[in-house]
Amino acid sequence: MRNLTQRELRSRYRRSFLGWGWSLLQPAMMTAVYAIMLGYYLKVTPEPGDPSGIDSFAFFLLAGMLPFNFFSAALTTGMGTIVNAGGLVTRVWFPRLVLPLSSIIALAVSLAIELSILAVIVTVFTGEFLLHLLPVAVVLVVLLVMFASGIALFLTAANVRFRDIEYLTGVLLLAYFYMTPVLYPVTFIPQRALLFGIDLREVALANPMARFAMAFRNVFYDVRLPGLPTFLWLVFWSVLAFYCGVRYFVRRADRFAEMM
Amino acid sequence: MPKGDVVVEDLWKTFRIYQQRSSTLKQAILRRGNEVFEEFWALRDVSFEVPAGTTLGLIGANGAGKSTMLKVLSRILVPDKGRVHMEGRVSALLELGAGFHPELSGRENIFLNGTILGMSQSELDRRFDDIVAFAGLGHAIDNAVKTYSSGMQARLGFSVAVAIEPDILIVDEVLAVGDEEFQRRSLERMNELRSGGRTAIFVSHGLAQVQQICDSAVWLDHGQVRAVGRTEDVINDYLRSVSPLTRVDAHGREHIGSGEIEFDLDVCAGDEVVGAVEMGAEVTIRVRWKTDHRLQNLSVGFLFHSADGHVVAGDHLRDETLAAIGPGAGELEYTIPGVQLLPGSYHLSAAIRDRHSAHVYDSSPNIASLSVHPRGHEFELPGYVALGGTWSSRG
Structure with a gap:
């Protein structure tokens, strides 16, 4: 497992000139683009961090976007692992879980590094010291990894059977990204915004990824503990998704070699 | 377990x-x-x-x-x-x-x-x-x-x-x-x-x-x-x-034939089975057979093949020695007084047939092998067989 994770990390960046730098460049670039587009042109102005008083759209964005980027990368790369490792699966027996999980853990390591850098930058620019929230951040990352793994494992197993799930997921993830309050605060969704009688604000608040974005913002933007309801909601979804995902994957894993 | x-x-x-x-x-x-x-x-x-x-x-x-x-x-x-x-x-x-x-x-x-x-x-x-x-x-x-x-x-x-x-x-x-x-x-x-x-x-x-x-x-x-x-x-x-x-057979050698008789072949020097001999040595080719049938007019033959696949020499039984055999087992020997094959490695193929119809009872494309070692400078000679001649000059 450790070897596979290392292989994933090494081979991902070996061939690129900037190496590890790429993994940081991408979110930095996207933040710059969104900050100009949304913060400057469209005037999306979230409330300043409470109680930190941080008033920077870039930090607001990063705190929500890094976890979401992890989630979407976990789904898209995790999903390809079994199908792309075709030869390995049909020739060698090993616990199939290792493949998607090691790629997700490699991504989680990247996320941890990105979040640490964000914490350092926040500290340097605002004087807010985040270290006391480290345990909370670790718990949040673990919950996010569980949640993303669960869904990724489900999709990975399904993708072996139906190869177009990969493309479908790409499209749905894009829609999901914009519907989840990542680029904007949840308060931007009007109260009682009804679509076919469904309250969109309620839907947004029930959405686990929205809650993750909010919780990470609580830590890295507001610099405080996430609320208990949010936390419990995340625990509930993470455990449920992880349990169901692993169960489904393991049940289907026996047949992978045949379906390739 | x-x-x-x-x-x-x-x-x-x-x-x-x-x-x-x-x-x-x-x-x-x-x-x-x-x-x-x-x-x-x-x-x-x-x-x-x-x-x-x-x-x-x-x-x-x-x-x-x-x-x-x-x-x-x-x-x-x-x-x-x-x-x-x-x-x-x-x-x-x-x-x-x-x-x-x-x-x-x-x-x-x-x-x-x-x-x-x-x-x-x-x-x-x-x-x-x-x-x-x-x-x-x-x-x-x-x-x-x-x-x-x-x-x-x-x-x-x-x-x-x-x-x-x-x-x-x-x-x-x-x-x-x-x-x-x-x-x-x-x-x-x-x-x-x-x-x-x-x-x-x-x-x-x-x-x-x-x-x-x-x-x-x-x-x-x-x-x-x-x-x-x-x-x-x-x-x-x-x-x-x-x-x-x-x-x-028991040594992994392939046999082809209708199977009424089964044979094995050894190259021997004296009573001992050998895989290598010196040029000029006396060797015996011993064929052991067993059968559950009564068979008549058998012919036994063998061929020496060189490492590069050519048939080098061979012989087969032409007379009435095996006019009628079996059921049971027996042996047949062929004695070569002095091996005139040049140094190198050879293998033998052999077959037991009906003398008239050429029907194959048992045969094997590779039943035994024999390496011939030089006695003197024979390895300098071309071909596969020593002629054993002598030179003389006149004039």
Whole structure:
């Protein structure tokens, strides 16, 4: 497992000139683009961090976007692992879980590094010291990894059977990204915004990824503990998704070699 | 159950052959789940046992289910019915170099491959030098695997797989790849594992190899066990069904003939069976036969073949010596007063026929071999036979 994770990390960046730098460049670039587009042109102005008083759209964005980027990368790369490792699966027996999980853990390591850098930058620019929230951040990352793994494992197993799930997921993830309050605060969704009688604000608040974005913002933007309801909601979804995902994957894993 | 035991009980495995397969969600929705397929039983009620420390060979025609069987044994496929019970660590070598990552170095791939095959980190650290030495890669070990030749990849794969020291080793034809030197070393390593009390299960089309390595054999035919037991018996049952006139004897040598009589041939010097003689030595070719029938008018013949495939010399029985024989056993000797073959290696083919109809009762294309060593400077002579002449000059 450790070897596979290392292989994933090494081979991902070996061939690129900037190496590890790429993994940081991408979110930095996207933040710059969104900050100009949304913060400057469209005037999306979230409330300043409470109680930190941080008033920077870039930090607001990063705190929500890094976890979401992890989630979407976990789904898209995790999903390809079994199908792309075709030869390995049909020739060698090993616990199939290792493949998607090691790629997700490699991504989680990247996320941890990105979040640490964000914490350092926040500290340097605002004087807010985040270290006391480290345990909370670790718990949040673990919950996010569980949640993303669960869904990724489900999709990975399904993708072996139906190869177009990969493309479908790409499209749905894009829609999901914009519907989840990542680029904007949840308060931007009007109260009682009804679509076919469904309250969109309620839907947004029930959405686990929205809650993750909010919780990470609580830590890295507001610099405080996430609320208990949010936390419990995340625990509930993470455990449920992880349990169901692993169960489904393991049940289907026996047949992978045949379906390739 | 002792470590290394393998028990296969009532194993069934089916594959679905799809005429119409919905491999995408879109198709599945459009067809509303209407898939057309045929069930195909790749394995039907297969049972056998391999006691710890023995080697089993799986033989059969292409598509008989051998590879499916190995895949079920190595847990890549899951059987529909029945069960496989294996005690101890299993290592399967279905294809060399499966799971190598081209961008990583040989060193990194050893760790990766070893991990996938189930070795622990400390074990890998301990065995690393052995693996590199066996693969014979030297400094190339730090280059990316994509720069390796296929032979180098094969060597690396085999080295990792046998380094695991499994209790049960499963091997599929892989010994057929690589150069001769590598094949020899892999076979040696297989024999080492075997004498170390490891169990092995082995698929090969090389029946002589199976005969050499395996204690017992299973013959699969259309997914069913046709014969199981002693290697020689199973191979002969198999050969008789494929080509009714072929069999393999106790030394793995192929025989062709209707089989009413069976013979063996030895090259002897005095009473001793020899494989090498000096030029000019007296040798006896001894043919031992046994038969359950009463046979008449037999002719016995043999040929010496050179290493490059030419018939060099030969003789056959023309008279009434074997006018009527059997049932029973007997011997026939042919004495060569002084071998006039030039130094080199030769092999013998032989046949017992009916003298009139040329009907072949038993024959073997390669029944014995003989190396001839020089006595003096004969190796300087051209051809295959010493003329034994002398030069004289006049004038």
